[in-house]
Amino acid sequence: MPVRDQGDNPSAEIPTAGEAVRARCPSAGMFGGLSGKLLWLTVFFIMLAEVLIFFPSVASMRLRWLQERLNTAAAAAIVIDGLQPIELPRALQKETLEATGTKAIVLRKEGTSRLLATTDMPTSVDESYDLTDVPPLTAIGDALDTLVFGGNRMIRVYGPVGDTNTGVEVVMKDRPLRTAMFFYSRNVLLLSVLISLFTATLIFFAINRILIGPIRRLTGSMQQFSSDPENPAHVYIGDGGRDELAVAGRNLTSMQMELQKTLKQQKNLAALGLAVSKINHDMRNILASAQLMSDRLVDVDDPMVKSFAPKLLRTIDRAVGYTTEVLSYGKASESAPRRRRIHLLELTQEVKDILAIEPQTGIEFAEQIGADLEVDADSEQLFRVIHNLCRNALQALTSPGEGGPGSIRRITVSAQRVGSVVSITVDDTGPGMPLKARQNLFAAFRGSARSGGTGLGLTIARELVLAHGGTIALVEKPTVGTQFRIEIPDRPVSLEDYRSRANLEK
8 A cells, every 4th residue: 555645745646665665675576576486486386296196196097097908908808708619810819919909818717717819929028917906005106117117018917807707817018008108297297387387376466466565565664664764654554454464564553653753752852952951051150140149148147037048058059950960861861879878857858848838728748757767868869859759749739629628638758767778658648640640650751640741750750769779669559649659778888898887886
């Protein structure tokens, strides 16, 4: 089927897949490709079958030929036997033997044998054949023996006359038999060639239409698509059948369309990276100026300013740090974590301060973390992970339609240590994540649970947790809401560090 034009010019003619193949690569020809190989294989296998059939058929032909000669001699023998006691003249015996193609005719009757006619009787007989009951393998062996070695031998053939106890025996040369067998073999050969060619031709055109044609169209579409994968006109259009090739065609169409979406997304990401790099350059300059001005707030004597100044400075410092690493996701990976022992409760309280949840929203923020619980992690990267999850929970709780009368709206951050692993849970009582967001949970630009979201928050959080050698997963819960569990293991302690710590404790 031709590949349809889906571009801006519907009237433009798009070459078919087969034409694309011929335009790009040298054609194999009608008899050089798969169809040609199929044609020759069909001829070969039919000829092989004919050869296997030939041996039983030529053996059967030989037995029929000998039986006919024996029947003709039996008819003459019965006539001659009826003339007793008159002896058949020599001239008439010769004519009878010439008519039957034999050298001698012997009639076996009631346990006696009688030579009825003979002329030029040979002194010896080379082979003897009994036609009473010939096994198939014996018949095939005798036929091959006659074809290969016969022609100048004298043979004796004997067998019964009908269903009676009377038998007839003849002596004859095997040259006429061998000539007849060669003539039969030539006819079988010619007929086999004609049958094989006719059958192979029918199979050739049928398979070429049913199988080879669709394969060529699939190949042509692949080559067209590989030359310009972003062109929608190069997507393969199947014929809607239900056979294996039709299923392969539909899978190819799906794969090409999915690849086009991926390429488009990658192109958009490249453009986004360029735009972000420009914004990042100017934003970093603005934040640097804001950082210089915020440093002066420390010298102000206002108590309220003094209480908010440290938090403002930390926020601006984090913003400056983010701008220097904002393009790291578009590169290879995030920077390696600079791990140290940090108090998780203090970090969680910083997240709470940054979220700045207004009291009138009715949203609670609860920390269920021990004051002495420490986690071995990069404080800035772990802050980003918990902040991303809490911010998503806050957006879910403040979305339109949430928080009816009497409903509990809460974000809970809890943590506990189990051996060398710290397990952190971020739970909310929001509406939960929709199915589409669950299916693309950590996929950039596809895992967003709200309209307008990018889905980068969870992607970045997962990358940061994996850099710590930990795991992050969505936990199924019986109640409404969303719950994420983060598990971060401590760094392995070398033997030297362990011994040095043990000496310090002593």
